[in-house]
Amino acid sequence: MTNRVKVEEKVLSENDRLASELRRQFREHKIVVLNLVSSPGSGKTTLLENTLRALNAELKIAIIAGDVQTENDANRLSAAGGRMVHPIVTGGKCHLDAKMVSDVTARLDLDDVELLFIENVGNLVCPSSYDLGEDMKVVLVSTTEGDDKPMKYPGMFRRSSALVINKTDLLGTSEFSLDRVKENALNINGALKSFEVSCRSGNGLENWYVWLKELVRAKRDGERLT
Numbered sequence: 600m601t602n603r604v605k606v607e608e609k610v611l612s613e614n615d616r617l618a619s620e621l622r623r624q625f626r627e628h629k630i631v632v633l634n635l636v637s638s639p640g641s642g643k644t645t646l647l648e649n650t651l652r653a654l655n656a657e658l659k660i661a662i663i664a665g666d667v668q669t670e671n672d673a674n675r676l677s678a679a680g681g682r683m684v685h686p687i688v689t690g691g692k693c694h695l696d697a698k699m700v701s702d703v704t705a706r707l708d709l710d711d712v713e714l715l716f717i718e719n720v721g722n723l724v725c726p727s728s729y730d731l732g733e734d735m736k737v738v739l740v741s742t743t744e745g746d747d748k749p750m751k752y753p754g755m756f757r758r759s760s761a762l763v764i765n766k767t768d769l770l771g772t773s774e775f776s777l778d779r780v781k782e783n784a785l786n787i788n789g790a791l792k793s794f795e796v797s798c799r800s801g802n803g804l805e806n807w808y809v810w811l812k813e814l815v816r817a818k819r820d821g822e823r824l825t
Contacts, residue, residue, distance in 0.1 A: 614729055617697035621704065621732025628709040631814045631824065632717065634731050636755060637739035638748070639721030642765040644672045645798040646739065646807075647716055648679040653808050655680045658815055659713040663687060663703050665695045665720045672718060683712065694725035697732060713815050723752040734814075734824050735760035742766045743773065746780035749787050756787040761794065763807070768797040792825075 625632050635643045647662060654660065661683035664673040673686035685703045687695060700717060717733060719726045727736075738759040740748050743766055749756045756762070762784050764777065777795065784791050794810070796803035814824050 611728065614697045617701055618730035618732040621697060621701055624704065624709060625715070625732055625734075628712065629818050630709060630712050630715050631811075631818045632715045632731075632733040634717045634719060634726075634733040634736045635739065636719045636723065636726045636736055636759070637721060637741075638723050638744065641721075641739040641741040641744065642798050643718050643721070643739055644675055646763065646765065646796070647676055647681075647718060649798050649801070649804055650716075650808065650811070651676065651679045651681050653804070654714075654811065655682070657812065659683075659711055660716070661685070661707060661712045661714070662716045662718060663695075663700060664718045665689060665699075667691060667693070667720055683707065689720060692725075693720055693722045694729050695719050695731060696729050700731050713819075714811065723748070723755045727752070727755040727758050734818075737761045737763060739763045739765055740780060742769050742775045742777075744775070746775050746777075747783060749780065749783040753787045756784050756791070759788065759791065761792045761810075763794045763796060765796055765798055767795050767802060768800045 637643050651660060662676055662681055663685050664676055665687045666672055667689055670686040670688060673684050676684045687699050687703065695717065717731055736759040738755055764780060770777065781793060794803060794807050796807060817824055
């Protein structure tokens with residue numbers, strides 16, 4: 600057990616070193632970096648497809664699309680208009696790490712990026728421990744899941760800065776409660792900013808788009824991101 604702990608500490612220490620270097624590069628190039636995390640099927644890729652269609656003409660958006668075995672999500676994002684979409688296939692790993700991200704960013708023209716999304720592997724456990732050099736984590740849940748997700752995975756919600764509640768068009772088809780999921784999330788992290796959206800109907804997405812544009816403006820102007 601002791602050896603295992605030491606190995607894990609060494610791995611995370613090296614990851615943190617690489618993440619710190621990534622963060623320095625992103626800061627130097629004034630790039631907003633969001634690490635999107637969720638359980639499988641919550642709607643990360645669909646949210647990004649809608650975001651590309653809405654903001655591609657205004658913002659220089661790059662996406663790193665992580666998946667365990669396929670490039671399906673990356674292909675969807677390219678089809679939605681993504682001009683800088685880079686897949687990472689982890690080959691079974693349940694999370695992205697800073698080395699994977701740095702291998703991709705080494706091939707990117709960072710001067711041509713304003714907003715970088717890192718679509719993490721669908722998992723609410725492993726990705727919470729790995730810093731990718733991001734400005735913030737954004738956690739997604741959907742109304743087809745349990746409203747107790749924040750209580751089941753407190754580490755992820757504690758480390759996130761924003762919460763997107765997707766599939767609001769399906770409210771009423773299950774026992775999911777918007778009030779309960781927000782209460783549970785805020786009990787874990789009282790500073791969470793929340794968005795209630797339907798990627799299918801478009802409801803609520805405008806608030807998400809406005810926030811993203813404000814983040815880019817604030818980073819460009821050297822202001823603190825909130």
